[in-house]
Amino acid sequence: MGDKKKKTAEPDLMQKIVGLCKRRGFVFQSSEIYGGLKSAYDYGPLGVELKRNVMAEWWRSMVHEREDVVGLDASIIMSPKVWQASGHVGGFSDPLVDCKVCKCRFRADKAPQVEVGTEVTFRAGGKTQTGIAERGYVCPECGSPELSEEREFNLLFKTNLGPVDTGDSTVYLRPETAQAMFVNFLNVQSTYRLRPPFGIAQQGKSFRNEITVEHFIFRSCEFEQMEMEYFCPPEEAPKWLDYWKQERFDWYVNLGCKKENLRLRAHEEDELAHYADGCYDVEYKYPWGWDELEGIANRTNYDLKKHQEASGKKLTYFDPVRENPETGKMGVHYLPYVIEPAAGATRTVLMFLLDAYDEEPPSEGRKEGRVVLRLHPRLAPIKVAVLPLVKKDEWLTGKAREIVKAFLKNGVNAFYDEKDAIGRRYARQDEAGTPFCITVDGQTKEDGTVTIRYRDDMRQDRIKLEEAVDIVNKKMRE
């Protein structure tokens, strides 16, 4: 029932975000001219910049700024043996059921629950009918208890490498980036001569053939991940789980996410994945309620052990200064434990859009209200818009373009806009989340100053032209 409501009527804020995304070119439905594709989305000019910025911030803080973490970029199609060993080929499935009345297909584990044996009423063919709930749940669409058998539906996308007829050519699209870090563990460790604790980080697309896709880009079949596997001595795993849950929570806060909309939630014993010894979710208060943003799990040595067994290759790390418990001497081979902070990049983009969205009513000084995306300057697609006050004045447009070039040379994404009145241009930039606007006007000719306008409070200062880059750069680093 909850599910049904979400599908037909997303909460108000979600509708506004979806509308803004389409109108301003953040996110379009994929293949829209062909009627769209279920749960696939394209990031437009603003969206691609926002997503790139989110992912670049993650890479900066998780890889570049740390001595103990290195990067990886593995292929999406890996050997099928990887997914057999990881358990994805055998077990990565959802229980699927068809409703015999309305033909809707749904996940049994997400359907509305009722007590077995109770009489339920539902609508079929325009009439109210009754039936006995034999299964403990009913159809989420029409409420009927007349259902097909449950069958397991594997979430892996299957394809073939090479011609189909060459024996076993089945391969899978990766459902997570994580396994590549396990499979490459020794390659990376040895080329970089790393000692646990150390991490391997990866960003990239993953694919899950989800039956239930929902909430715009929150859950889709093709999505982008930001995952890091942190390999450590087994006894240190609880300490690092604590450490990473806090690091990751702080990352969102440092990028401007409102603290009251974020929480850390420990998984209950019965929620834990079979391989996990402790897990936290960073949850966000979405318009539909608290829901997952990122999971930080202690995966133990489960994955390395599975791959060691399946490949027949030793995946242990040799630590010369660790005591061998069996011999009492120094030097021991062991499988590290792994702490995994696993975030969804596309989901994080949605979260930042929701969190940054604000509407201001008209006020004393302004006839019109405004929509403003209060994105952190480091996340904003455009950092600074440079606006000549008058389009027809070639000195102004030339000077404005010069300023744009100066920003770009300093690695700051600047945008030139001369269309429409200055108020409308400001409004467009507010909606795009641009934190700074620089306006070039008549006075610029006289004294070399420009106006800088701040998105959040609409304050305007007169500054020297040559200070512009420094001022914006400084704000970006705050």
Next chain:
Amino acid sequence: MGDKKKKTAEPDLMQKIVGLCKRRGFVFQSSEIYGGLKSAYDYGPLGVELKRNVMAEWWRSMVHEREDVVGLDASIIMSPKVWQASGHVGGFSDPLVDCKVCKCRFRADKAPQVEVGTEVTFRAGGKTQTGIAERGYVCPECGSPELSEEREFNLLFKTNLGPVDTGDSTVYLRPETAQAMFVNFLNVQSTYRLRPPFGIAQQGKSFRNEITVEHFIFRSCEFEQMEMEYFCPPEEAPKWLDYWKQERFDWYVNLGCKKENLRLRAHEEDELAHYADGCYDVEYKYPWGWDELEGIANRTNYDLKKHQEASGKKLTYFDPVRENPETGKMGVHYLPYVIEPAAGATRTVLMFLLDAYDEEPPSEGRKEGRVVLRLHPRLAPIKVAVLPLVKKDEWLTGKAREIVKAFLKNGVNAFYDEKDAIGRRYARQDEAGTPFCITVDGQTKEDGTVTIRYRDDMRQDRIKLEEAVDIVNKKMRE
């Protein structure tokens, strides 16, 4: 025969590059512990940084630095109707043949040619045999003319979205990023209110089920593209083709590629794709000869026309200040022509590795020779390595780490290394392509200076510590 030689014995330089890539963590074979997967590669800690830098440079010059180009990031799985309309489902195939003698499978269009009806000799079962060439080509492995029929093998990877049994669930992995720009043409144009000429740029993975994969990461089934579609009035297409072929050529040169290893080659009439009205290849002198790096084609309005027909949606742009040839009045709807510079990111990574690779013999001052990657500083995975001369001196290591932090804060990827003697550390950085090393030593304590060592000529200067960031930053922008 040429093909065969390449497979069994890549030229010397290629072997060195493959070895360096594995040894230093640029590129690993995918799923190596499981025996690897045909033609799939994983980018290790250094490789992922190099690839990111190549792609970031492309994005900077193609999107950020231009007023007339915006970005896009579309889904890999698009509506199958896109690939029907584009002709990929029907026609995107290779002629495939099996050799009846050695069982090798190969592409007919790449096989060694012989005249039909001539007698050829080949080896089978250890004996020399003869046969008549009936097909105009022979097996590239054993030279036999005893071949199966040709059959068309489609290069699209097929998969299913949703359960397989729900009617037509077949979808494809995109074989190129380009089609997303055509399909999103009007969405992007209208949200950004763009007027031709303007471009839409995209980077990302594409997939082609290639039979012949070769030369390491040069041609693989999963690869990464950097494509831009530049929409312009039809009569301007020749001008923009000229413009973009030169822009793209210069891009490689500006990033340090040796000019003598690059050339622009116009396609012959019979080489042109059926949709193209003019095409240039940027070619590089690989160890196996001149071969493609990037194609710049005039795709005319072929793609927009096809999608307009197939979707039934008007994809014309309305230009209010263009004369309608039918009425003679201002204002006309038309389908823009498209100039497409299409580069391979993975291929470009290989090219830069090859081009930057250098071996220096021992010289008067140095007992040992060295391997050095002369990558452009903007491409180098690590920009600066900071090395405390002595690992046991905590003041030195603390100061070195401080310097690393100062670089990172300024967006410069710095790396801390205290392992081994300083000479070996320099050698490691040379091989990784790191343009600058900064060494902190006893004198640093006394006068606040450090040594900066330049990769290319091994020159060492003594500089003030606080100048280090500025000096490196300046060199990066040269």
